[in-house]
Amino acid sequence: MSALFDQIQNDISNHDVVLFMKGNEKFPMCGFSATVVQILKRLGVSFKAIDVLQDMELREGIKAFTNWPTIPQLYIKGEFVGGCDIAREMYQSGELQSLLKDKGIPYTE
Amino acid sequence: MAMSSEKIIQFLKEAFPDAMIDIKDLVGDNDHFAVEITSQAFQGKTRIQQHQMVYEALQGHMGTHLHALSLKTKVPME
Numbered sequence: 001m002s003a004l005f006d007q008i009q010n011d012i013s014n015h016d017v018v019l020f021m022k023g024n025e026k027f028p029m030c031g032f033s034a035t036v037v038q039i040l041k042r043l044g045v046s047f048k049a050i051d052v053l054q055d056m057e058l059r060e061g062i063k064a065f066t067n068w069p070t071i072p073q074l075y076i077k078g079e080f081v082g083g084c085d086i087a088r089e090m091y092q093s094g095e096l097q098s099l100l101k102d103k104g105i106p107y108t109e
Numbered sequence: 110m111a112m113s114s115e116k117i118i119q120f121l122k123e124a125f126p127d128a129m130i131d132i133k134d135l136v137g138d139n140d141h142f143a144v145e146i147t148s149q150a151f152q153g154k155t156r157i158q159q160h161q162m163v164y165e166a167l168q169g170h171m172g173t174h175l176h177a178l179s180l181k182t183k184v185p186m187e
Contacts, residue, residue, distance in 0.1 A: 032177070063172065067161060068157075068160075068161070068164070069164050069169075069171040069172030069173075070171065070172050080157065081157075082156065082157055082160070083160075084179075085160070085179055085180050085181065086156050086157065086160065089156070089181070090156075
């Protein structure tokens with residue numbers, strides 16, 4: 001498991017915005033994942049999508065890593081931001097945009 | 110792979126005795142719920158912590174028996 005955690009840590013350290021999701025950004029395989037993809041696309045944020053369906057070990061491992069029982073999971077600058085509900089709530093309130101600004105990640109209003 | 114709304118409320122009431130809980134079965138299949146939960150226990154916690162507290166209250170059922178639970182946590186207004 002620790003090799004997997006290292007790999008997850010690498011992914012979230014090496015990319016500003018990482019979305020662990022079901023499916024990929026072109027073909028999300030779950031409505032919750034699709035919602036977060038839509039939000040990021042609307043904000044014009046470039047992100048790395050990691051499809052957990054391609055890797056059963058990762059699918060379970062990311063839940064343990066984050067201590068979060070569901071997918072999708074959004075990471076910004078190595079920090080867990082939330083799943084679909086929190087991402088949507090933060091987008092609607094403008095908090096997500098503030099967070100991106102604070103972290104120096106380009107996005108469109 | 111489903112769970113009744115009564116069962117969910119029971120878990121939540123045990124963990125958050127003061128909570129106001131509003132639950133909707135979104136498609137009537139006991140598998141897609143929207144829950145809004147208001148409790149003093151969330152005071153001073155981040156949103157992630159609040160949601161983690163709710164998942165903990167559901168004792169491992171989230172992500173296994175419960176597939177889709179849309180969650181909104183709130184602190185009661187003063």
